[in-house]
Amino acid sequence: MLALQGGVIEHQSALEKCGVQVVLVKTKDDLKKVQALIIPGGESTTIGKLIRWYGLEEDLKRRIKEGMPVYGTCAGAILLAKNVIGREKAPHLALMDVTIERNSYGRQLDSFESQIEFGEMPAKHKIPAVFIRAPKIRSVGNKVIVLAQMGKEIIAARENNKLVTTFHPELTDKLIVHRYFLDMIPKSLRA
DSSP states (O other): OBOSSSSHHHHHHHHHHTTOOOOOBOSHHHHHTOSSEEEOSSOHHHHHHHHHHTTOHHHHHHHHHTTOOEEEETHHHHHHEEEEESSTTSOOOOOEEEEEETTTTOSGGGOEEEEEEESSTTOOEEEEEEESSOOEEEEEOTTOEEEEEETTEEEEEEETTEEEESSOGGGSSOOHHHHHHHHTSOGGGOO
């Protein structure tokens, strides 16, 4: 769990409910201890600057390119996207073939919850999805699998070892998205 800013405690709680021992990643040494990583929601510009400040950017990129599973929620999704609309010059990792638009649903007051279907066929699950100053995935590359939509809006996607959601499953009691992410970790690496 990248623990520089954002919804760290909520993701940690969800992972612990899934029976996972969580390592809070703040340094390069911490990053060496994990087999997978969640980049939580929060403020994408701040998280991006802190990644650089703590010297994690190159190691993060290398590990993800080498296949380490990574899951970005909201701000984490923005950081993983190759293309960002709105504050394009803000630091991001640019690793997943998606174009994402920051704060697309409006301000904090415009936050909302919806019921969605998440997952790959035939194992789709109905879950609550909480949107807080959420981005919108505007387009995806041809190797990206869409895992959830709300109307025509893409709200969850996966490209190989990279998973993103524009909503916050950690703010609900459903663990389906976290379990989906944990299933992305090769069995040989699971503790």
